[in-house]
Amino acid sequence: MTELVRSMTTAMRFDFDFKTYGPFLALLALIILGTLVNPAFVSEANMTNMLTRSAFIGIIAVGATFVITAGGIDLSVGSMAAFIAGIMIIIMNTLLGTLGVGWLTILTGMALSVVIGFAAGMINGLVTTRGKIEAFIVTLGTMGIYRSLVTYFADGGTLSLDFSIREIYRPIYYDAVLGIPYPVLAFALVAVAGYVVLNKTRFGRHCFAIGSNEHVAKYSAIHVNRVKTLTYVLQGICVSIATIIYVPRLGSASASTGVLWELEAIAAVIIGGTVLKGGYGRIWGTVVGAIMLTMIGNILNLTDAISNYLNGTVQGAIIIVAVLLQRGNWRRKK
Amino acid sequence: MDGNRQDQNKTILRVKGINKAFGSIQVLFGIDFDVRPGEVHALLGENGAGKSTLVKILSGYLQPTSGTIDVAGRSIELTDSSVGEDQGIVLIHQEFNLAEQLTVEENIFLGREAFRSCFLDKRLMQARSRELLQELQCDIDPDTRVQDLSVSDKQMVEIAKAISRDARVLIMDEPTAVLTTKEVKVLFRLINELKRTGVGIVYISHKLDEIEAIADRVTILRDGHHITTDRTDNLKPDDMARLMVGRGLNDMFPERPPLGGDADVVLKVDNLSVPGHVMDASLELHKGEVLGFAGLIGAGRTALMEAIVGLRERSGGKIFRHGQEACIRSLGDASDLRMAYLTKDRKGCGLLMQMQLRPNLTLLALDQYGRYLIDEERESKALSKAIEEFDIRVGDVSATAGTLSGGNQQKLLLAKIMQIDPEVIIIDEPTRGIDVGTKHQIYMFINELTRQGKSLILISSEMQEIIGLCDRVVVMRSGFVTGTLSGDEIEEHEIMRYATGLKGVERDDRISA
Amino acid sequence: MKLKTTMIAAAAAIALSLPGLAAAKEITTIGVSIPAPTHGWAQGMNWHAKQAKKRLELAYPGLKIILELASDPSDQANDLEDMVSVHKIDGLVILPFESEPLTDPVLRVKKTGAFITVVDRGLSQPGIEDIYVAGNNPELGTISANYIKGRLNNKGDIVVLRGIPTTIDDERVAAFLEGIKGTNIKVLDMKHANWNRDDGFEVMQDFLARFPKIDAVWAQDDDIAIGVMEAVKQAKREKDMFIVGGAGMKGIIKRVMDGDPLIPVDVLYPPAMIATAMDVTVARFMSNGPVSGRYILGSPLITKENAKSYYFPDSPF
Known part of the structure; x- marks a missing residue:
């Protein structure tokens, strides 16, 4: 009996820590799957495309990690992105006349984008x-407001960035430094900054505390309202950064821009292991989650083995399995 | 060991050398325990002594790390509670395991329903339920929903359910905790009835008088060790208490030198009001003093303290620190003035239960741990220091606060508020729901703090605590301060007179005016 | 009893005829019910509807047009009820969200005596509408197939980007596949890009990663084509292929007009069809000639030569 128990305990010590490494495991499985489906999957061009694509959702999801960790939720990010993109395009098109075709116009547009993101987050x-x-x-509520505002500004149509300015702005999406596309670089920087802020600063610790128990936070002299508001502001800024790299991709914004991004961002956060009801969050998990979401779409595009009509089924199943991997108690129940 | 063979025949359930460890923490050390048919065997011990763990092992909810279990002389492995039930060992939980929405009959047969072809045999089950309840001399209708029953009736149903499973050993975990005196009598009658039919009963309780009344034998555990097993006749309640705690009851409170009359006033509150809770309360706290706040629950003591430290809106009044008027709008302001408040709601407002000890310890004083980035190494050092200083018993420092026992949580909470190095410490019901040993430790901490020149306000509903610890006592009633007692006035009856409104009546007149 | 019924019937007849008389003399009310914009083409359609409303109301002082946007089929059915009960419409122009669920609501409008014009998506029961105005989805597929066949000399590898999974998409794709049948043109794969730029971009990126040789892209829709174009440019494979879109978005027509080798042609599926429908409906009330029948607007191929006549720089689409 004693012997048996002892050997069981030793066996358990080597148990794989699914909770921590679950998202990585799921990502690895996806990469293997992708390679099997089509060798083109691991080509440099495809990998670059995918990482670049994941940058929008990824950057937004980093912001969402803060909001969700502190026990909140932000459903407005998708339409906020469309709204900011729309305003940015209008502003840059208008500034063309005064500031001319050049980086000054673009930088002003970017700066205003951050200001709007900040303000929108502050309002939330x-x-x-x-x-x-x-x-x-x-x-x-704000989700509906931003969505309808962008429709209104575009007069039901599409807002397009002036061709001349777009030519200058275009490299922000398409070019790279040392082989790393700018959007991926931005994603990495936002993720690292997010990691440091969430895990190493007082603000991050306060987010955890508020998400676990708001009363305890209050009784620990934390300015609960201030911290919570700040998480939404951070989210708004992340949305504006995502928008800054989104606009040069196609140079347009319409009522259909960023539809369902909020759900993708939340899904990325949860796949990454952050707890939806708050109190625990991890940025690197979110990064993996965002990449996974893009990867699923990518793999489905690389094969014709699955009926197009079943894309949603595959996507849903993979998301659930990915979360199961880390939540399920894989140890023998005692 | 000469009567060994004979004993074995007589016992229904016997465990030997039970050890149990959770991770690296051992909670039971070589426990021997047995139950004979037709006896009540009481299990006694402080919170955390290991009673619950032992009981769970006896009923199959937990498996021991080592040790043997014999049922009716046969060695057996209780791998699951259902194996335990099959052997006739049934645990009646403190919180009942009844499906509230189902009827009594449905509950009794839950999981082992009778069938006729593929349909439930309602008639048979009803008849059997009625029979069972009659056996227990209990007149509950089997068709009643459990949610409509009184607490004692629910317990009857639990017992009926147990008997329907042919229980040979019935384990009752604090069965009287939720019962009225009258209901306790009914339960005791039932226990005697069960004894007669040869059922062995393991009875867990804190109430020594009950144990004296009902138990045939007593086993006492302390800190996971078996202390003694003896016939109840041979033990007096006082002996039991001494064996449980390991010390006499009267040296719980530390000796305190009387406070000098000329100590500085460190905190003064004038005519403070909290809408709906407190009216015109004033107090003075001296350096090195323990100022007690007594009163009935709801007298406004907590509201007053929370208002003083900025956790609640106040509608009037002034607060002075060292004679200077203080502006306290938030708990942060109070912390800056080196005032700390220890909440009575440990789980709801005190600690983050699902987080580790380290972030819990430093949460209030986080700005001391690095200007921009948190210095985790310093946090860890602070935790080691706090664990040592406050004797927080924890096997694994990476455990979450929720896994600690109530007493250790309280010590952690105390360590947390001490992080800001406060001069004025307000503690609200510091010993609620913790065991005697930890209580004693907390009293020693309080004493040590005053010795260091800190000043304390102690809200407590335990009269012994107020009398044993405080230099002066303020009594509140219905939001008003009705009196302040000192010296020999601090005495149970006097405090109750103020708390219930028999004294300090002028105040009451003012409410109605 | 009998007397009472007769009286009620008479009263009802008078009540019903009164607004009819009044309308004939003073105001004609036309209800226009269309889906709210979810993609570029629908946005263009919305714009044309608004323009036509402005233009027609200006031209005919006695005309009132009620324009309602619906976000789903049941919403559209509610709109129809309101048009009858609140606005007492004389004519209805409807672009049904879906055929099946809206057949019955339209039939009920018909029973009030209103003149019915159905646009683009036919109802599932024949004979309800007085006028049917539609684009030609199969023709769009066929014309595209014919152009690609011609350009590639019946030989080559192509990819297809489909729209939102609907009947419209199915009809176009079926006709297209029929059109290239018997040639050596190989469809490498087809994926849904939902008539959306972002999806068009991403699907095309993946096609490019997957297939080293692509000779032509049938994007079917101009929004998708814009996304495809960016992806192709990013991969620097503009020289290897050409893109055929569809609808007639001004940006794309401009490129055709300017002779962009990547987008040599476009196939029209005019969002202005709603305006045509409104025109003929109003003509029924404002002119004396009989108006009825089916108006199927063709899907002509827009080339560099004729692009100018399809270019509306003011349209948002």
Whole structure:
């Protein structure tokens, strides 16, 4: 009996830590799957395309990690991205006349994009905290507002960036330094910064505390409302950064820009192991989650083995399995 | 060991040399325990002594790390609670395991329903339920929903359910905790009835008088060790208490030198009001003093303290620190003035249960751990220091706060508020729900703090604590301060008179005016 | 009892005839019900509807047009009920969200005596509409197939980007595949890009990663074509292939007009068909000639030579 118990304990010590490495495992499985499906999957061009694509959702999801860790939720990010993209295009087209065709116009557009993102996040945060309304409802509301505003500005159509300015702006999406495309670089920088802020600073610790138990946070002299509002502001800034690299891709924004990005961002966060009800978050998990989501779409595009109509099924199944991998208790129940 | 063979025949359940460890923490050390048919065997011990763990091992909910279990003389492995039940060992939980929405009959037969072809044999089950309940001399209708039953009736149903499974050993974990005196009598009658039919009963309780009344034998555990097993007749309640705690009851409170009359006033509150809770409360706290706050629950003591440290809105009043008026709008302001508040709601407001000890310890004083980035090494050092200083018993420092026992959580919470190095410490019900040993430790901490020149306000609903620890006592009633007692006035009856409104009546007149 | 029924019937007849009389003398109300824009073509259609409303109301002082956008089929059915009960419409122009669920609601409008014009998507029961105005989805597929066949000399590898999975998409793709049948043109793969630029970009990126040799892309829609174009440019494979879109978006027509080798042609599927439908419906009330029948707008091939006549720089689409 004693012998048996002892050998069991030793065996358990070598158990794989699914909770921590689950997302990586799922990612690895996907990479293997992708390679099997089509060798073109691992080609440099495809990998670069995929990482670049994942940058939008990834950057937004880094912001969402903060919001969700602190116990909130932001459903407005997709339409906020469309809204910011729309405003940015209008502003740059307008500035052409005064500032001319050049980087000055683009930089002004970028700066304003960050300002709008900041303000939009601030609104979400303040209405949630000061107005004491559920974040779900507040951001559901702003989601509709931003979406309809962009439709209004575009007059139901598509807002397109002026051709001349687009030629200058285009490299921000398409060019690379040392073989790393700018969007991937931006994603990496945002992720590293997010990691440091969430795990190494007081603000990050306060996010965890508020997400686990708001009362405890309050009784620990944390300015709960201030921290929560700041998470939405961070989210807004992340959305604006994502928009800055999105606009040069196709140079346009319309009512269909960024549709369902909010759900993709939330899915990336949860796949990465952050707890939806708050209190625990991890940035690197989110990064893996965002890459995985893009990868699934990519792999489906690389094969004709699966009916196009079943894409959603495959996507849904993989997401659930990925989360199961890390949540499931794979040890023998005692 | 000469009566060994005979004993074996007589016992229904016997465990020997039970060890149990969770990870690296051992909670049971070589426990021997047995139950004979038709006896009540009481299991006694402080919180954390290992009673619950032992009981779970007896009923198959947990497996021992080592040791043997014999049922009716046959060695057996209880790999699961259902194996335990098959052997006739049934545990009645403190929180009942009944499906509230189902009827009594459905609950009794839950999981072992009778069938006729493929349909439930309702008639048979009803008849059997009625029979069972009659056997227990209990007049519950089997068709009643469990949610409509009184607590004691629910317990009856639990017992009926156990008997329907042909229980030979019935384990009752604090069965009287939720019962009224009258209901306890019914339970005791039932226990005697069961004894007569040869069922062995393991009875866990804190109430020594009950044990004296009902138990045939007593086993006492302390810190996971078997202390003694003896006939109840041979032990007096006082002996039991001494054996449980390992020390007498009267040296719980440390000796305190009387406070000098000319100590500085470190905190002064004038006419503070909290809308709906407190009216015009004033107090003075001296350096090195323990100022008690007594009163009935809901008298406004917590509201007053929370208002003082900026956790609640206040509608009027002034606060002075060292004679200077202080502006406290948030808990942060209070911390800056070196005032700390230890909440009575440990789980709801005190600690982040699913987080580790380290972030819990430093949460209040996080700005001391690095200007921009948190210095985790310093945090870890602080945790080691706190674990040592406050004797926080934890097997694995990476464990979450929720895995600690109540007493250790309280010590961690105390360590947390001490991180800001406060001069004025307000502690609210610091010993609620913790065992005697830890209580004693907390009293020693309080004493040590005053010796260091810190000043304390102690809210407590335990009269012994107020009397044993405080230099002066403020009594509140319905939001008003009704009196302040000192010296020999600090005495149970006097405090109760103020707390219930028999004294300090002028105040009450003012409420109605 | 009998007397009472007769009286009610008479009263109802008077009540019903009164607004009809009044309308004939003073105001004609036409209801226009279309889906809210979810993709570029629908946006263009919305724009044309608004323009036509402005133009027609200006031209005929006695005309009132109620324009309602619906976000799903049940929403559209509600709109129809409101048009009848609140606005008492004389004519209805409807682009049904889906054929099946809207057949019955339109039939009910018909029973109030209103004149019915159905646009683009036919109802599932024949004979309800007085006028049917539609683009020609199979023709769009056939014309595209014919052009690609000609350019590639019946030989080559192509990829197809499909729209949102609907009947429209199925009809176009079926006709296209029929059109290239019997040639040596090989469809490497088909994926849905949902008439959306971002999806067009991503699907095309993956096609490019997957297939080293692509001679032509049938994007079917101009929004998809824009995404495809960017992906091709990024891969620097503009020289290897050409793209055929569809609809008639101004940006794409401009490129055709300017002779972009990547986008040599476009196939028209005019979002302005809603305006045509509104025109003929109004003509029924404002002119004396009889108006009825089916108006199938062709899907002509837009080339460098004729592009100018399909170019509307003011349209948002």
